[in-house]
Amino acid sequence: MASRRHNGSSSSTSSRNFGLVSPKLKCMCGLEAITRTVKNGENVGLKFHGCPRCPDGDCGFFEWANVYPKDVDDLQLQVFERDTLVAEKEMEIDFLKEQPKMVEKKLGNNEDELDDTKMELCHTRIELMKATGNEKNFSIALLVSWIFFAFMIVILKA
Ligand SMILES: [Zn+2]
Structure with a gap:
């Protein structure tokens, strides 16, 4: 039987309880x-x-x-946790406070854009009116010139 023996473990497991206890x-x-x-x-x-x-x-x-410092630690942990919670709540509130501002800002931008569009529309209307007026004037001028032309022809023929 070729059974290998493992006898390599030098039993130096002298448990040094340093730090554990x-x-x-x-x-x-x-x-x-x-x-x-x-x-x-x-x-x-x-x-x-x-x-x-x-x-x-x-x-x-x-x-x-041990008892007392543990309690103190617990209390400190509680205080820390509560501080964190308060900080989180404050951040949440700040965020919520910030949100309407953002919405307002967005609304403001939209309003500005709307105003710009209104202004552009106004300008376009004025230009349209001017153009129409010019056209009218042009038509009148053309008509007048035609009448003048007709008169000239009549006068020349006479
Ligand atoms: Zn002493």
Whole structure:
């Protein structure tokens, strides 16, 4: 039996849980911070990490325990989301406000175009009237000249 053996896996799977497990907090003295609960004040009941030497000569290390910052993060996220929503709404309103302007502008353009067309029509009418007038004048002049011509012929013949 030519069964190959796979024995290449050098079992160095020593799981280094660096970063996966929340690292122990250390205060500025280099000591492991201890978790306390706020006993009084407006933040009563909230947990925080502090120097184990507290209250006797502690280094002043202070950090809220996970619960509080998470809440703050959530609140900040909510605020951010609401800000975004407000911004979106404002943009929407601006857009809606902008739209009638655009329509008005378009209407204005159309009105301008209409006015131009009216003006052109007016000019065309005036020109038409002038032309008609000229034609009339021309006709009258022609008629007069013909009458004059006829008179001349009559006079010459006489
Ligand atoms: Zn300390």
